[in-house]
Amino acid sequence: MSRHYEAAIIALDETGAGYEVSGDRLRAQVASVAATLRGLGIGQGDRVVGYLPDTPHAIVAFLAAASLGAVWSVCGQDYAPRAAADRFGRLEPTVLIAADGYLFDGTTHDRRDAALELARSLPTLEATVLVDHVGLSWPQGDYPALTLAWEDAVTRTEQLDCTPVPFDHPLWVVFSSGTTGLPEGIVHGHGGVLLEQLKTLGLHSDLGPGDRLLWYTTTHWMMWNLVASTLLTGATTSTYDGSPAPSARPDVLWELAARHRVTLFGTSPQYLLGMAKFGIDPSVHDLSSIRAVGCTGSALPASAYPWVRDHMGERVQLASISGGTDVVSGFAGSAPTSRAGPGSCPRPIWASPRLRTTPKDFRWSTR
Structure with missing residues (x-):
């Protein structure tokens, strides 16, 4: 957060709107929210949770905590x-930060009642911070704990004083999907996250000052953690609220990538398949700033490689990445020094001889 007046975060949504948060502004907001949380009694080891869409509010709250x-x-x-309570209830949180709603495919989803219901489900809460994101008025209701407005929490003039912690002190808890039972919380420490994210983002993704990342994600997917961690590299990160392909403008992510001169565009195999299926041509936008398209979430089909080549050019690297919530990072992924084609992956992110691949004919690229 030392880039002062340069953009640290670009806040985007499916309508095509956007605004930038400078390094100085981000630091000031983090300092203000941290002071607010400190005033609520938050300190080392206390849990702060967010019921939030992918907006700068989530990154500011995370950094403040x-x-x-x-x-x-x-x-x-x-x-x-x-x-949400199945996840957060296990953490016994002290503070909940919740938004009034989010956007998706042309609809504003009102989540005020859901936020109140969640707060009532968390008996350890001592305060709820109410975020006015989509412009809905928070009702005067019977909240189970002290409430305060995000606007009050984020506009104080404070110094940012960071508390030193041990290398393995818990930083965040990321939850499994819960498809086979209750979701399992996985705790990651400060030091391990720092090293993993610098390795994945700084080395394998080659991000640094002057770069801009736009990777579609939700806040409960581990890719959100990578989006937030992009700030470690000195690059600009982006948040995005909405559908990745809204009916009214299904190519809006490409439009935004062009407008904001994104250098690394991140998505999923299903998104690329959908673009091909519906005949979306991203090349109608000026995507000359993009040097790589990161792709993860499921197996990347062979057909995606020629599609990216034909619509974005030979110079753009299609980087298939495999990772997991357990490491909140990658096991195998891109490398700026090598390219990979269908059925291959450039390098193991953990350069470990124990890394095995499936199927048997899967290969590492040596080109």
Whole structure:
């Protein structure tokens, strides 16, 4: 956060709107929210949770909690209150930060009642911070704990004082999907996350000052953690609220990537397949700033490689990445010094002889 007036975060949404948060502004907001949390009694080891869409509010809240040595966890508002409580309830959080709603495919989803229901499901809460994101008025209701407005929390004039913590002090808790039972929380420490994210983002993705990342994600997917961690490299990161391909403008992510001169565009195999299926041509936008398209979330089909080549040119690297919530990073992925084609992956991110691949004919690229 030392880039002062340069953009640290670009806040985007499916309508095509956007604004930038400078390094100085981000630092000031983090300092203000940290002071607010400190005033609520938050300190080392306390849990702060967010029921938030992918907006700068989530990154600011996370950094503020981390600066105090508190433990952060977040999930998106498409989760029902019960699903969110199944996760957060295990953490016994002290503070909940919740938005009034989110955007998706042309609809503003009102989550005020859901946020209140979630707060009532967390008996350890001492305060709820209410975020006015989509412009819905928070009702005067019977909240289970002290409430305060995000606008009040984020506009104080404060110094940012970071609390020193041990290398393995918990930073955040990321939850498994919960498809085979209750979601399992996985705790990651400050030092390990720092090394993993610098390795994945700084080395394998080659991000640094002057770069801009736009990677579609939700706050409960581990890719959100990478999006937030992009700040470690000195690059600009982006948040995005909405559908990746809204009906009204299905190519809006490409449009935004062109407008904001994104250098690394991140997505999923299903997104690329959808673009091909519906005949979306990203080359109608000036994508000359993009040097790589990162892709993860499922197996990348062979057909994606010629599609990216034909619509974006030979110079753009299609980087298939494999990782997991357990490491909140990658096991195998891109390398700026080599390219890979269908059925291959450039390099193991963990350069370990124990890394095995499936199927048997999977190969590492040596080109």
